[in-house]
Amino acid sequence: MAAKRRLQKAYRNKRFIDSSAARPVRILAEYLEPKARFEKFQIRDTIVFFGSARTPSRETAEAALAQVRKSRGDVAAAKRQVEISEYYEAARTLAFRFTEWSKSLEGSDRRFVVCTGGGPGIMEAANRGASEAKGLNVGLTISLPEEEFENPYVTRELGFEFHYFFVRKFWFTYLAKAVVVMPGGYGTLDELFELLTLVQTLKIKKRMPIVLFGTDYWDRVLNFDTLVDFQTIDADDIDLFYRTDSIDDAYEFITQELTEHALGDPGMTL
Numbered sequence: 001m002a003a004k005r006r007l008q009k010a011y012r013n014k015r016f017i018d019s020s021a022a023r024p025v026r027i028l029a030e031y032l033e034p035k036a037r038f039e040k041f042q043i044r045d046t047i048v049f050f051g052s053a054r055t056p057s058r059e060t061a062e063a064a065l066a067q068v069r070k071s072r073g074d075v076a077a078a079k080r081q082v083e084i085s086e087y088y089e090a091a092r093t094l095a096f097r098f099t100e101w102s103k104s105l106e107g108s109d110r111r112f113v114v115c116t117g118g119g120p121g122i123m124e125a126a127n128r129g130a131s132e133a134k135g136l137n138v139g140l141t142i143s144l145p146e147e148e149f150e151n152p153y154v155t156r157e158l159g160f161e162f163h164y165f166f167v168r169k170f171w172f173t174y175l176a177k178a179v180v181v182m183p184g185g186y187g188t189l190d191e192l193f194e195l196l197t198l199v200q201t202l203k204i205k206k207r208m209p210i211v212l213f214g215t216d217y218w219d220r221v222l223n224f225d226t227l228v229d230f231q232t233i234d235a236d237d238i239d240l241f242y243r244t245d246s247i248d249d250a251y252e253f254i255t256q257e258l259t260e261h262a263l264g265d266p267g268m269t270l
Contacts, residue, residue: 030164037158038175043110044110047114047115047177049122051125051126052122054120055088055122057125058089060085061085089125091126096132099113110136112177114127114135114137115176118139120151127154140172141160141162142163169191177258177262178209178211180213182214183217189221192212195210207261211253
């Protein structure tokens, strides 16, 4: 008598799941699995922080400066890192204050939870601030070749790793009710311009306060007035975001916008 052949369920077939034929299944999983966790923890909406993964904390930058002085290295570059660390500390402070404000709101659902890309730099700073305020916070990481990092401040149950950039961007945008954009590189600029495009074209219909923090950086990197001069955007499109260097100003702008336009919103809608 022939031995009974054990058949394998399709969803347990790793060769199939990892194949191009199953790509739609993997994409759907990166939508459904985070959705289930967000619902479990009653995460209705978020305040998203974008910014450079390379921005150091003040303690890290100052320790590096002290070491460079001892070794007679590039003091000027180390001093510049100390200056740049102000953005880390600003993100940390803002996330702390937003989290305390969020926790003070009435209701059982968790509103306006801090969310980042889950990496180092500005992302770590915002998750750190939220954690120091004893609040849940979200980290939406992306798998990258030859890059490892640890952000220990992301709430364990709300840390995600995505393969597909577009699904990760969906979760940034779908849950976001406000965005703070700190100085950053290609990734930050990509996220900023995709968000501005969605708002400009009304693909995002919800009110979306966007703060560009660090006016010197943004004025030097992006000349939006030139876009108006060349008639590639309307003058009104510059009003899609708010620029400031003040932590208090950014906090007041976003909390006022959320209080007036988002507190009564049912949650996750574009």
